């Protein structure tokens with residue numbers, strides 16, 4: 001099936017951001033942390049973690065809790081998402097280790113310190129996927145730890161619909177629609193391989209980790 005881009009890159013609509021922030025992502029987001037740990041068993045601390053496209057900072061907070069010796073910048077272009085993220089930081093008591101910044105990719109220089117880059121579900125939002133890979137090359141220090149997770153586009157619309165029913169039936173309609181659009185907008189492992197080749201990042205590994213998720217990981 002041909003890729004169908006998301007209706008908008010940024011998730012700056014209040015109801016959309018709220019539904020996303022209130023959804024129960026415990027399972028996939030804990031999995032993100034578990035996979036990061038499995039991939040980088042030696043990782044303990046960093047003062048320079050960057051969560052690109054952090055949204056309402058759910059993964060940012062889970063990562064900070066999982067790795068107490070870290071400081072993290074969560075960056076997103078959507079103000080509405082970041083407001084919800086700030087609430088989450090207050091509730092979790094992690095404001096002293098997490099800073100949220102509003103900025104939009106592509107980033108062209110290393111204005112933000114970064115030796116560990118995490119990102120979940122950002123890539124499929126980008127009209128031009130090179131925006132992510134070029135940003136990573138531009139902002140991360142050499143040798144940085146890189147861990148990116150995203151959806152993987154299914155073969156056809158029917159499979160996408162079935163996935164929505166299987167994994168999001170209990171979620172509000174707006175979220176089911178979001179999930180469906182995200183599945184159609186996601187990139188395939190083969191497409192990501194081409195992107196990495198263009199960005200000079202062919203040494204990164206691409207791995208399918210479920211019927212709908214993949215990870216890209218390695219060092220810069």
Ligand SMILES: C[S@@+](CC[C@H](N)C(=O)[O-])C[C@H]1O[C@@H](n2cnc3c(N)ncnc32)[C@H](O)[C@@H]1O
Pocket residue numbers: 009010011012052053054055056057058059075076077078081103104105106119120121122125126
């Ligand atoms: C599906 S959400 C993922 C949020 C979070 N990473 C998570 O897993 O819960 C994608 C986020 O990427 C942000 N985003 C999309 N394009 C962006 C861009 N060009 N620059 C900055 N943020 C962007 C959106 O605003 C949205 O908050």
